[in-house]
Every structure is written in C-alpha cells, then in structure tokens.
Amino acid sequence: MMELGGIPADILSQHPWFPVNISGCHLLAKSWFGDTAYHVLLTDMKCVWEERMESAAIQSRAQELNRRLRAPVRAFYSHLREIVQPCLMGSNKEPASEAQIFLTRQEDGNIIMKLKSELAGLPFYWEFCCIPASVSQVCLQLVRPLLAMSRLLQHQVEQLRGLLLRKDAEIQDYKENGATLSRERLETEVFDEHTQREDFMAKALPLLCSEEQDSLGFSSELQHLYSVVTATDPTDQRKAPKRRLSEDPPLTKESDPTPSLALEEREAAKNGRSNTEATADDRSSVKEQSVSITSNPTERLSTKPKKKKVGLFK
Amino acid sequence: MMELGGIPADILSQHPWFPVNISGCHLLAKSWFGDTAYHVLLTDMKCVWEERMESAAIQSRAQELNRRLRAPVRAFYSHLREIVQPCLMGSNKEPASEAQIFLTRQEDGNIIMKLKSELAGLPFYWEFCCIPASVSQVCLQLVRPLLAMSRLLQHQVEQLRGLLLRKDAEIQDYKENGATLSRERLETEVFDEHTQREDFMAKALPLLCSEEQDSLGFSSELQHLYSVVTATDPTDQRKAPKRRLSEDPPLTKESDPTPSLALEEREAAKNGRSNTEATADDRSSVKEQSVSITSNPTERLSTKPKKKKVGLFK
Numbered sequence: 001m002m003e004l005g006g007i008p009a010d011i012l013s014q015h016p017w018f019p020v021n022i023s024g025c026h027l028l029a030k031s032w033f034g035d036t037a038y039h040v041l042l043t044d045m046k047c048v049w050e051e052r053m054e055s056a057a058i059q060s061r062a063q064e065l066n067r068r069l070r071a072p073v074r075a076f077y078s079h080l081r082e083i084v085q086p087c088l089m090g091s092n093k094e095p096a097s098e099a100q101i102f103l104t105r106q107e108d109g110n111i112i113m114k115l116k117s118e119l120a121g122l123p124f125y126w127e128f129c130c131i132p133a134s135v136s137q138v139c140l141q142l143v144r145p146l147l148a149m150s151r152l153l154q155h156q157v158e159q160l161r162g163l164l165l166r167k168d169a170e171i172q173d174y175k176e177n178g179a180t181l182s183r184e185r186l187e188t189e190v191f192d193e194h195t196q197r198e199d200f201m202a203k204a205l206p207l208l209c210s211e212e213q214d215s216l217g218f219s220s221e222l223q224h225l226y227s228v229v230t231a232t233d234p235t236d237q238r239k240a241p242k243r244r245l246s247e248d249p250p251l252t253k254e255s256d257p258t259p260s261l262a263l264e265e266r267e268a269a270k271n272g273r274s275n276t277e278a279t280a281d282d283r284s285s286v287k288e289q290s291v292s293i294t295s296n297p298t299e300r301l302s303t304k305p306k307k308k309k310v311g312l313f314k
Numbered sequence: 315m316m317e318l319g320g321i322p323a324d325i326l327s328q329h330p331w332f333p334v335n336i337s338g339c340h341l342l343a344k345s346w347f348g349d350t351a352y353h354v355l356l357t358d359m360k361c362v363w364e365e366r367m368e369s370a371a372i373q374s375r376a377q378e379l380n381r382r383l384r385a386p387v388r389a390f391y392s393h394l395r396e397i398v399q400p401c402l403m404g405s406n407k408e409p410a411s412e413a414q415i416f417l418t419r420q421e422d423g424n425i426i427m428k429l430k431s432e433l434a435g436l437p438f439y440w441e442f443c444c445i446p447a448s449v450s451q452v453c454l455q456l457v458r459p460l461l462a463m464s465r466l467l468q469h470q471v472e473q474l475r476g477l478l479l480r481k482d483a484e485i486q487d488y489k490e491n492g493a494t495l496s497r498e499r500l501e502t503e504v505f506d507e508h509t510q511r512e513d514f515m516a517k518a519l520p521l522l523c524s525e526e527q528d529s530l531g532f533s534s535e536l537q538h539l540y541s542v543v544t545a546t547d548p549t550d551q552r553k554a555p556k557r558r559l560s561e562d563p564p565l566t567k568e569s570d571p572t573p574s575l576a577l578e579e580r581e582a583a584k585n586g587r588s589n590t591e592a593t594a595d596d597r598s599s600v601k602e603q604s605v606s607i608t609s610n611p612t613e614r615l616s617t618k619p620k621k622k623k624v625g626l627f628k
Contacts (some may be wrong), residue, residue, distance in 0.1 A: 146460035153467035167481035179493030
C-alpha cells in the first residue's frame with residue numbers, strides 16, 4: 001500500500017479501536033502518533049472521520065492557532081501527543097488538569113476536536129479537523145476485519161456445536177449402560193442445533209438493542225478478536241504468518257485469480273489530503289531530536305512566565 | 315432517514331448482499347429496483363460503489379446511449395430491470411442470450427457496468443455509473459450489521475461454551491458413580507475454554523486466508539445472519555420489533571442519551587446525487603403503467619423490424 005504524505009496508508013490497520021468519550025460523545029478511536037506526524041480515525045458507527053497530518057502542516061496549523069508560538073514542530077508536538085494520545089486510547093484518566101478537549105460537529109459534516117492546554121506556562125491550542133474517511137479506509141479499518149471476525153466466530157459456533165453433539169453421544173452411551181445421576185439437576189437436555197439456534201435468536205436479538213452503549217457494541221472480546229484478525233488479513237498476503245506461505249489460496253476459475261477491482265490504492269491517492277505536505281524524510285530526520293517539554297511539570301511551573309518572552313513563544 | 319431524490323436513503327438496508335460474478339470480478343451486490351428508479355450497491359470489500367437513479371435521469375441517460383430510442387422511461391425500464399436484476403441477485407442463470415454485461419473500472423476510481431441487450435429487435439445499451447458510496451452508506455450497509463453479527467455470534471459462542479461446561483458436569487457425575495463407556499472412542503476430553511480458544515485460533519485463522527473466495531467471505535450462513543440483524547438494527551428503534559418497545563435501552567450518564575454525532579442524514583443530503591432529479595410522485599404516478607416489453611420473447615421476435623421505424627425507436 002502506498003504512502004500518503006509520508007504516512008503509510010495502512011499504518012493504522014493493525015491498531016485497535018478504543019472506545020472513547022469526548023464531550024459526552026461515545027466514539028471509537030484509532031490513532032497513530034509518529035515523531036512529527038499523526039493519523040487519527042474516529043467513528044460513531046454512522047460515519048467515520050479521519051485526519052492525517054505531517055510535520056509541515058502541523059507547524060503551519062500550530063502557528064495559526066498560537067500566534068505567539070515560535071518553535072519548531074518537534075518542540076510542541078510531543079506535548080500535543082502526550083495530552084491527546086491517552087485520551088484517544090480510552091484512558092479513563094482525565095487529561096492533565098490544565099488540558100481540555102472538546103468535540104464539535106460542523107455544518108459540513110466534519111468534526112473538530114479542539115484542545116486547549118498549557119505549554120511553557122502559556123495557553124496552547126490545537127484542533128484536529130476530521131473529515132469523512134475514504135470508503136477504502138472504512139473497508140480496511142472496519143468492513144474487512146468485521147467480516148473476518150464474523151467468519152471466525154461462525155466457524156467457532158460450528159465447532160462448539162460439533163463438540164456438544166459428541167458430548168451427547170458420550171452421555172447417551174452412559175445412559176444406555178444404565179448409568180444414573182447422583183444429582184438430577186445435572187442432567188442436560190439433548191443438544192439440538194435447530195432448537196438452540198431459534199432459542200438463541202429469540203433471546204439474544206433483544207439484547208442487541210440494549211447493551212454496550214459505551215463501546216458502541218465493540219466489546220472487549222470483539223476488540224481482542226479484531227486484533228487477531230487484523231494481524232491476519234486474508235486479503236493481504238504480506239501479513240500472513242510465514243508458516244502459511246505454503247498454503248496458497250486456491251485459484252479461482254478466471255484467468256486472474258485476484259479480482260482486479262482493488263481500487264483502494266488509487267482511491268487513497270485521489271483522496272490524499274492536501275494538508276500532508278511533508279515527506280517521510282522530515283519525519284526520520286528529527287527522529288532522535290524530539291524534546292518532551294512537559295515531561296516534568298515542576299520544571300514547567302518553575303519557568304512559568306507572565307507576559308514575558310519564553311523559549312517557545314514570542 | 316430522509317429521501318434522496320425520491321428514493322428512501324435506507325431502502326437497501328434490509329436487502330441481502332448477493333455474491334455476483336460480473337466479467338470475472340467477484341463482487342457483492344445489493345440492489346433495489348422500483349417502478350422507474352433504482353439503487354445499486356457493489357463492493358469488492360476494498361471499496362463500495364453505488365448508483366441511485368430516478369425516472370428523469372434514467373430517461374436522459376437512455377436517450378444519450380440509444381439515439382434512436384423514443385419511448386417513455388416506463389417502456390424500457392422494465393426491460394432493463396428484467397435483464398439486470400437476476401444478475402445482481404446472484405442468479406447463476408446467464409442473462410438472456412442477446413444480453414451482455416461488462417464491468418470496467420475507470421481511472422477516477424468509479425466503475426461502470428455496461429449492458430448491451432436487444433429491445434424490440436434493436437440493440438439497447440445501458441450503463442450503471444457507480445461512484446464510491448458515502449461513508450454513512452457503508453456504515454449503514456456493512457459496518458453496523460457486521461458488528462451486530464459479530465456480537466451475536468460472540469454471545470452464541472459464550473452460550474455454547476456454557477452448555478459444554480454443563481455437559482461435562484453431567485459426564486463427571488456419571489463417571490464418579492462408576493459408569494463406563496461401551497465404546498471408548500465416544501469419550502471426549504473435558505472442555506477447557508482457554509485450550510479450545512487457543513486451539514481454535516491456531517486452526518481457524520489459516521483457513522481465513524484460503525476459503526470462500528467467491529463470496530468474498532460472505533458465506534450463506536453469514537448472509538442469513540445479516541438479514542436477521544438488519545431486521546433488528548439496534549441503532550434504529552423504528553425497526554425494533556414491537557415486543558421490545560417496552561425495553562428501552564438504558565440511558566447513558568450524559569444528558570443526551572443518543573450521542574449527537576449521527577451526521578448520517580446530513581452527509582447523505584450533502585452527497586445527494588445530482589442525477590436523481592425526479593420526485594417520489596413520478597414513481598407512484600406510473601406505478602400501474604409499467605409495460606413489460608420483453609416478457610414474451612415470441613412476440614418480440616414476431617415484431618422484429620430491420621431498418622424500419624418501431625414503436626420504441628425512431
């Protein structure tokens with residue numbers, strides 16, 4: 001998969017979705033924070049939004065939002081990352097006391113996540129401007145993994161049904177040989193696939209409507225399963241564990257075994273965000289230079305200025 | 315949900331996805347054909363495309379593609395529907411001998427499904443020009459149902475595990491009372507959730523890579539489950555069966571129980587296709603007037619003209 005503005009297009013595909021609560025909105029979030037670049041995905045399961053930003057665009061937006069700021073991107077980016085990352089990873093911990101995060105939705109369907117915090121004693125503002133994600137991104141991050149999860153679970157249901165039939169065969173043999181139970185309540189009904197399925201649907205479907213509002217239905221078990229299947233995306237042979245390289249998928253009857261409609265890359269390129277201007281070189285060149293400004297709150301407090309020129313601000 | 319150009323935005327949500335093979339491409343298709351309007355969705359699980367067309371737009375495109383055609387939309391629409399609908403519903407039957415359907419992908423990421431058939435003895439051309447669907451459409455048609463399916467299956471796995479534990483308790487009681495098996499091979503191992511899970515993942519994951527290429531992983535069991543959960547979309551209370559109206563979902567702690575980020579309608583409106591110009595009135599006004607031109611092939615043959623003006627063509 002190609003890179004978009006230096007951020008690999010599938011950088012997030014193996015990251016988990018975290019249930020988050022921002023300004024009282026329940027969302028699922030996926031995020032990747034590089035050295036001076038990030039990619040954020042948010043969804044309420046009715047839409048999916050994203051923002052990709054690279055060094056130059058981050059610098060330029062920071063300048064717009066913080067007129068007095070005069071610092072290279074690596075100097076404030078680590079602060080931004082430190083505040084936002086826990087929030088997007090479903091940490092229950094409140095962000096640092098001076099930081100506030102708001103979510104607003106725009107008339108045009110975009111959402112903006114606004115951050116107000118304090119950096120070197122002065123207010124620091126940031127905005128994540130998230131636009132609807134491309135359809136190929138939604139397929140990559142949600143549709144395909146969810147389908148793979150369903151298939152896996154369906155297989156598992158079938159396997160467990162098979163086991164139940166074998167248990168019943170064993171029980172029947174004991175009974176036929178005259179065995180009795182010491183405690184009657186231990187007796188189970190003979191498992192019948194059809195009855196169980198009907199019965200299950202009647203009981204489980206109503207639950208779908210009432211539970212797990214917080215995680216938008218993405219329970220921790222499913223999150224675990226998500227991480228399992230995204231580590232094994234069947235449509236991406238590069239990710240397949242090495243032991244399976246010898247088990248190639250059977251060719252279809254057509255001359256082209258892989259239906260040639262994978263327009264993903266093309267579409268991704270078309271949707272490449274214009275605000276991701278920097279290159280991967282930018283990122284790697286500052287890799288070891290990242291400075292954590294707020295890692296020591298005491299230090300920050302001790303250098304807190306009032307209407308006085310500081311290192312990061314003019 | 316609002317209407318877009320007379321077609322209700324969720325008209326397709328309870329329709330199944332059918333695996334189809336067009337020009338050697340394996341796709342999933344969902345389609346709705348009204349009286350003189352249609353909505354088609356196609357996906358290769360890497361992108362999702364759609365086209366919505368209404369009476370006036372259908373008329374205008376038919377005119378462009380068939381210069382000699384002079385007929386009201388209802389006169390040729392039923393022919394189009396008759397040829398295409400079986401093809402999009404996964405029918406193995408070849409389209410009528412004179413009809414051919416091709417799929418081509420465009421440089422811009424769109425796909426075009428071209429139809430060439432015969433109507434009243436003359437060639438009849440049609441093109442479905444499918445553009446990437448809106449993200450809200452993808453969420454409605456794939457993401458939410460797939461997540462609901464996963465949740466349902468996960469519940470079922472848990473229920474079956476519970477049953478297995480009860481079977482084991484019963485078996486243990488027989489054994490403790492000295493029961494023996496007449497056939498040793500009927501003896502099962504004690505079910506251990508952890509072992510079974512590990513074992514299952516090790517065996518089932520490799521299968522994900524190799525099976526069900528034709529249906530893109532959307533097996534018939536999953537298709538059945540899809541229809542069950544889309545008839546019970548937990549996020550759409552209108553569709554909830556009446557017996558559950560008394561079981562309201564618990565309110566969340568926020569003042570607004572439904573996170574107000576459902577931008578779906580807004581986005582859908584924004585993405586309203588400009589080629590859907592007619593209104594719902596158009597549709598209903600011709601409801602009883604639809605004429606099936608090709609319903610009797612003999613009749614068609616008997617009136618087959620050569621270079622002669624016919625009813626539908628000029």
